[in-house]
Amino acid sequence: MAKVDNLTTKVLLAMILGAIIGGIFNLFLMQVSFINEFMVGGVFQVIGQIFIKLLKMLVVPLVFVSLVCGVTALGDVTKLGRLGGKALLFYLFTTAIAIVLAISIANLIAPGEGFDLSSTTTQEFTPKEAPTLAETFINLVPSNPIESMAQGQMLPVIVFSILFGIAIMLAGESGKRIEQQFNDYNEINMKLIGILMKFAPLGVFCLIAKTFAMQGFDVFQPLMGYFITVILTLLVHAFIIFPVLIKVLSGLNPVIFLRKMRHVQLFAFSTASSNATIPINMENAKNNLGVQNSTASFTIPLGATINMDGTAIMQGVATVFIANVYGIDLGLGDFLAVILTATLASIGTAGVPGVGLIMLAMVLNQVNLPVEGIALIIGVDRLLDMIRTAVNVTGDSAGTLIIAHSEKELAHEVYKQ
Numbered sequence: 085m086a087k088v089d090n091l092t093t094k095v096l097l098a099m100i101l102g103a104i105i106g107g108i109f110n111l112f113l114m115q116v117s118f119i120n121e122f123m124v125g126g127v128f129q130v131i132g133q134i135f136i137k138l139l140k141m142l143v144v145p146l147v148f149v150s151l152v153c154g155v156t157a158l159g160d161v162t163k164l165g166r167l168g169g170k171a172l173l174f175y176l177f178t179t180a181i182a183i184v185l186a187i188s189i190a191n192l193i194a195p196g197e198g199f200d201l202s203s204t205t206t207q208e209f210t211p212k213e214a215p216t217l218a219e220t221f222i223n224l225v226p227s228n229p230i231e232s233m234a235q236g237q238m239l240p241v242i243v244f245s246i247l248f249g250i251a252i253m254l255a256g257e258s259g260k261r262i263e264q265q266f267n268d269y270n271e272i273n274m275k276l277i278g279i280l281m282k283f284a285p286l287g288v289f290c291l292i293a294k295t296f297a298m299q300g301f302d303v304f305q306p307l308m309g310y311f312i313t314v315i316l317t318l319l320v321h322a323f324i325i326f327p328v329l330i331k332v333l334s335g336l337n338p339v340i341f342l343r344k345m346r347h348v349q350l351f352a353f354s355t356a357s358s359n360a361t362i363p364i365n366m367e368n369a370k371n372n373l374g375v376q377n378s379t380a381s382f383t384i385p386l387g388a389t390i391n392m393d394g395t396a397i398m399q400g401v402a403t404v405f406i407a408n409v410y411g412i413d414l415g416l417g418d419f420l421a422v423i424l425t426a427t428l429a430s431i432g433t434a435g436v437p438g439v440g441l442i443m444l445a446m447v448l449n450q451v452n453l454p455v456e457g458i459a460l461i462i463g464v465d466r467l468l469d470m471i472r473t474a475v476n477v478t479g480d481s482a483g484t485l486i487i488a489h490s491e492k493e494l495a496h497e498v499y500k501q
């Protein structure tokens with residue numbers, strides 16, 4: 085526990101310092117070419133990107149190895165099916181709650197009403213093709229697992245790892261030998277995460293300082309209503325909905341959960357990527373929340389890939405905002421379509437920065453809202469992306485905790501520490 089607090093404090097201090105220095109650079113010093121080119125575009129950029137790459141470097145080996153270990157530790161396929169079913173149900177259910185909450189709060193606050201389109205400098209937005217639902221299903225299965233690993237596509241890697249793990253379970257003596265080796269690899273991966281964490285405060289400092297130096301504060305003013313509505317809803321979801329779900333579904337004390345999630349949230353915030361946060365989230369689930377590897381290794385990467393409550397919230401508020409700005413009335417049927425599409429879209433949203441905005445195009449299309457509306461909000465999206473990613477990963481852990489508890493795979497003495 086002391087270890088976690090220590091890391092949290094260091095990362096938090098690094099973030100605050102990064103925000104202050106980045107903010108000062110943005111206000112006064114960006115014209116100075118030394119600051120602009122050498123510090124922000126040079127040092128901060130290089131160290132920040134190296135840090136993100138180090139995190140990402142771990143994701144594929146970690147997910148593959150620990151998922152194989154997780155499956156073999158479960159010991160039977162029925163248990164795996166039950167775990168998968170519960171995870172899917174929980175993740176889709178909470179995403180649907182998130183979007184209903186977002187639409188309700190956005191309708192109350194009504195951001196974008198009386199919005200003057202000329203008051204904001206819009207940026208270009210060319211929507212990329214969002215995958216169709218049929219493609220999303222077909223793409224679950226890799227035709228070449230190495231290719232999926234190389235491209236960092238999580239769902240096909242998860243499917244392959246599960247099948248590989250099942251085969252090990254069924255392979256008798258040879259399976260036993262390989263299982264032991266995978267357990268050893270897993271230990272080594274955990275050590276690697278430990279080494280990386282030493283570098284975390286510096287990496288986080290550079291990422292935050294660069295974001296604050298680049299992101300001017302004036303872009304926020306015309307979009308204040310939208311910005312505040314998204315943040316408010318994210319906070320309600322993280323600090324009211326998740327704790328209530330944890331209390332009701334597992335009886336565990338949610339305050340402990342929130343305390344132990346702090347450093348994971350800081351990482352998600354700094355990297356704006358659920359995928360890059362998988363190693364930290366998994367380590368936290370095992371070592372601090374007390375979840376067994378067989379559950380965490382499965383539910384955390386799955387959640388990072390398909391469970392995006394924070395993203396769904398942004399999409400719900402953005403839909404209402406864009407409808408208001410363009411003076412288009414949405415009926416109940418439209419809202420139901422938004423709920424359904426955004427929930428399904430979250431399955432296809434990769435856990436990397438900015439993808440939520442691309443998937444928003446799919447939601448807007450569904451209810452015939454102008455996709456160009458995305459250009460209005462793109463300027464403030466970076467900061468919102470950071471905050472919603474913190475909510476996304478909190479949802480993955482909340483689900484993991486509840487499922488582990490229901491499967492009797494939670495070490496209560498570790499959780500309470």
Ligand code: ASP
Nearest residue numbers: 357358435436438439440
């Ligand atoms: N950055 C988010 C995540 O990784 C996805 C998004 O909303 O763009 O969880």
